Amino acid sequence: MKILGLLPNKREEKEIRRVIENITLLDNYTELFEKLKSDYFNILLLWTDEIKEELLLELIFRAKEINKELLVYVLGEKASIQLVAGSISAGAKDYILKPYDVQKLIFTLERDLKKNQIKSSGKKINYDIMLGSTKEMVDLYKNIGRFSLSNETVFINGEKWNRKRVTCKNSS
Numbered sequence: 001m002k003i004l005g006l007l008p009n010k011r012e013e014k015e016i017r018r019v020i021e022n023i024t025l026l027d028n029y030t031e032l033f034e035k036l037k038s039d040y041f042n043i044l045l046l047w048t049d050e051i052k053e054e055l056l057l058e059l060i061f062r063a064k065e066i067n068k069e070l071l072v073y074v075l076g077e078k079a080s081i082q083l084v085a086g087s088i089s090a091g092a093k094d095y096i097l098k099p100y101d102v103q104k105l106i107f108t109l110e111r112d113l114k115k116n117q118i119k120s121s122g123k124k125i126n127y128d129i130m131l132g133s134t135k136e137m138v139d140l141y142k143n144i145g146r147f148s149l150s151n152e153t154v155f156i157n158g159e160k161w162n163r164k165r166v167t168c169k170n171s172s
Contacts, residue, residue: 001022001042002040004045006025006046007026007045016102029051029059033066037066040067041070043071043073043109043113047075048076048083049077057086060074060087064091073094075098077097
């Protein structure tokens with residue numbers, strides 16, 4: 001996993017370098033595109049602390065033009081609906097608000113990278129690792145599979161699951 005980060009604010013650099021081993025940090029966005037063109041990176045982290053919204057969206061869009069497989073994450077202290085939606089529309093995978101746990105961030109990056117690699121390789125994911133073989137659990141697995149094919153939001157609630165507790169809410 002090769003990570004490129006645009007960190008215009010040096011406050012967090014020490015902790016980031018301590019936790020993320022394979023990261024190249026830039027402190028100037030003008031170097032970003034040269035670096036993306038000259039080397040291959042899986043992940044781009046953009047901190048929003050000192051970047052204007054229009055510039056941030058442009059950075060995301062242009063980075064994704066250079067490398068379509070690049071996973072872009074935006075990390076910031078504040079977020080408006082417009083900024084988050086704009087970031088995702090421009091091609092960001094996620095917008096993560098501070099304070100964030102760097103260990104959880106690493107886990108998310110690794111998980112998303114693995115999913116992205118599987119998706120781009122065309123391999124099918126084996127979901128046979130779920131535990132439980134009771135009738136109720138088998139029904140639950142079938143419903144998970146059915147809902148996974150849609151863009152619907154699904155909420156399963158309660159210790160004892162039954163069909164009445166599955167709520168399908170249209171996310172649009």
